[in-house]
Amino acid sequence: MKYTQRSTRHHDVVIDVQHMYKRFGSFVANDDLSFTVRKGEIFGFLGANGAGKTTAIKILSGLSKPTSGEISVAGYNVYNQTEAIKRNIGYMSQKFSLYDDLTLAENIRFYGGVYGLSRKVTRERMDELLEQFGLMDFKKSLITSLPLGWLQKLAFSVALLHKPSIVFLDEPTSGVDPITRRQFWELIYQAAEGGTTIFITTHYMDEAEYCDRVSIMDQGKIVALDKPQKLKQEYQAGTIYDVFLKIAR
Amino acid sequence: MIVNCQNISKSYGGIQAVESVSFDVEEGNIFGFLGPDGSGKTTLFRILTTLLLPDNGSARIDGFDVVKDFRKVRNIIGYMPGRFSLYSDLSIEENLDFFATVFGTTLKENYHLIRDIYVQIEPFKKRLAGRLSGGMKQKLALSCALIHQPKLLVLDEPTTGVDAVSRKEFWDLLIGLKEKGITIIISTPYMDEAGMCDQVALMQKGKILSCDKPDEIIRKDGQQLYSLKAENIYQLLKDLRKYPETDTVFPFGQDLHYTSKEKDPDLEKLKSYLKERGHEKLVLAAITPGIEDVFMHLMEKENPLNEKL
Structure with a gap:
């Protein structure tokens, strides 16, 4: 009953998590998580190492099933529609992005294939993307010939190749130089403006300030969730970094 | 040593x-x-x-x-x-x-x-x-x-x-x-x-x-830096990019950090330019750079063609 009410009120909800639990034996990795993310929102998913973020992201991206809870992503449920979820989301992390031993074009074709795009569509998107970054000349180069900072920006665009409604970014800017880090965030803003929902984790607390809303996890629970400005007011802190120290310590 | x-x-x-x-x-x-x-x-x-x-x-x-x-x-x-x-x-x-x-x-x-x-x-x-x-x-x-x-x-x-x-x-x-x-x-x-x-x-x-x-690095760098804030930060960033006197503008936590090409920039002119574009709750202040600001400044100096978006 309650559930129906909520869904009609927020018709633009793209991630809906209600009472999500994930247990590994006696260990509760996700302990009653409830939150929603709206279309086009930049949602920061923060927490200490081991707080349960990765577990939650795996469930939301259809790679793992929750123990219990009502959870839908892009309109599909995480129990038996995981393939549909995977087709409707993008994923990128610092550790895994593009293949070193493939050329730029091969990488893009590979991802186009994985996401089930036709050759024609893949080719069109590839040209758009290479045009946007001014990388036409590098089409047939191994990606290792590109500067490191470029690769993260490219990997982000490749994660958007199939125009997913949600993209999960797991520490995408880790180890990236400060200018590229900011250019990366401009790509995020652009994508969000175009209606893509951004679900992001980061250890750079200044980046938390760029999010529309942030949640902070501690020991499997979400202990704070609001706009950065509101959280700072609530915890009487000057920055999200200070909020984080107060909560997660 | x-x-x-x-x-x-x-x-x-x-x-x-x-x-x-x-x-x-x-x-x-x-x-x-x-x-x-x-x-x-x-x-x-x-x-x-x-x-x-x-x-x-x-x-x-x-x-x-x-x-x-x-x-x-x-x-x-x-x-x-x-x-x-x-x-x-x-x-x-x-x-x-x-x-x-x-x-x-x-x-x-x-x-x-x-x-x-x-x-x-x-x-x-x-x-x-x-x-x-x-x-x-x-x-x-x-x-x-x-x-x-x-x-x-x-x-x-x-x-x-x-x-x-x-x-x-x-x-x-x-x-x-x-x-x-x-x-x-x-x-x-x-x-x-x-x-x-x-x-x-x-x-x-x-x-x-x-x-x-760290303090010396900041002192030696000596760039005049401003922080700016408004209701819509992303729009503010885009508008500042178009302002002819802008040298660099970067997101920095809840603010934008801005440098001007002018040695002694006309801040009132900048403010009215932004107000004309509908920015509300505009805050502009001169600030001391941090190490990250200096790092970015030195990166730009080292490689002025640093790929812009």
């Missing part, structure tokens, strides 16, 4: 990983190398720890040459590589015993040095190192690097990928070691850690862009 490094260079194939790097570290200091992935920090550290030969230049640790006297150097340094490289199939206790024995000492003899760190993992001392959490592995690696009472501790990106709270705790441990008289060289991609260092070197593409006390 416990570390003296002169014109160290190293290339792999056609890639210049470290280019003519020189610096000195004073005894008892924490010396930080700040820079992104691929800036040459690890290569430099591997040369300092005698694990890699430089193509050119020389480095001395406590008077010993890192090439000629490598055995002596190895006895006076403790090294914690970026990747976990202890024995996964040995327990916490066995790992510590192993490293202590290699250096001809015992856990008991130097327990005082590692106590603050080791007590946090001691309850699990029978557990295999491969089965520890990230934070526990890090504490074990630090304990192993300290077990032979080194004069110099070399830590390669110990806080990368570590959350803000754990990073702060780790730095508290380092400050404790500094108080015991141990010199520390540390690398990090997090610019905010500069404040914890006595000296820092900003690294980019194998070169040191600037090297000094």
Whole structure:
């Protein structure tokens, strides 16, 4: 009953998590998580190492099933529609992005294939993307010939190749130089403006300030969730970094 | 001077990983190398720890040459590589015993040095190192690097990928070691850690862009920086980009950081330009740059064609 009410009120909800639990034996990795993310929102998913973020992201991206809870992503449920979820989301992390031993074009074709795009569509998107970054000349180069900072920006665009409604970014800017880090965030803003929902984790607390809303996890629970400005007011802190120290310590 | 490094260079194939790097570290200091992935920090550290030969230049640790006297150097340094490289199939206790024995000492003899760190993992001392959490592995690696009472501790990106709270705790441990008289060289991609260092070197593409006390680096840079804020930050950023006098504008936490091409910019003109474009609750203030601002400024100077979006 309650559930129906909520869904009609927020018709633009793209991630809906209600009472999500994930247990590994006696260990509760996700302990009653409830939150929603709206279309086009930049949602920061923060927490200490081991707080349960990765577990939650795996469930939301259809790679793992929750123990219990009502959870839908892009309109599909995480129990038996995981393939549909995977087709409707993008994923990128610092550790895994593009293949070193493939050329730029091969990488893009590979991802186009994985996401089930036709050759024609893949080719069109590839040209758009290479045009946007001014990388036409590098089409047939191994990606290792590109500067490191470029690769993260490219990997982000490749994660958007199939125009997913949600993209999960797991520490995408880790180890990236400060200018590229900011250019990366401009790509995020652009994508969000175009209606893509951004679900992001980061250890750079200044980046938390760029999010529309942030949640902070501690020991499997979400202990704070609001706009950065509101959280700072609530915890009487000057920055999200200070909020984080107060909560997660 | 416990570390003296002169014109160290190293290339792999056609890639210049470290280019003519020189610096000195004073005894008892924490010396930080700040820079992104691929800036040459690890290569430099591997040369300092005698694990890699430089193509050119020389480095001395406590008077010993890192090439000629490598055995002596190895006895006076403790090294914690970026990747976990202890024995996964040995327990916490066995790992510590192993490293202590290699250096001809015992856990008991130097327990005082590692106590603050080791007590946090001691309850699990029978557990295999491969089965520890990230934070526990890090504490074990630090304990192993300290077990032979080194004069110099070399830590390669110990806080990368570590959350803000754990990073702060780790730095508290380092400050404790500094108080015991141990010199520390540390690398990090997090610019905010500069404040914890006595000296820092900003690294980019194998070169040191600037090297000094953090306050001095900021003072020497001398750029006039402004912070700006409005209701719609992203729109503010786009509008500032179009303003003819703008030199650089970057998001910085909840604000934008702005520099002008003009030496003495007309701020009223800038404000009215932004108000005409409908920006509300506009706040503009002159601010002192931080290390990250200076880093970005030096990057731009070094490579003015730095790919803009």
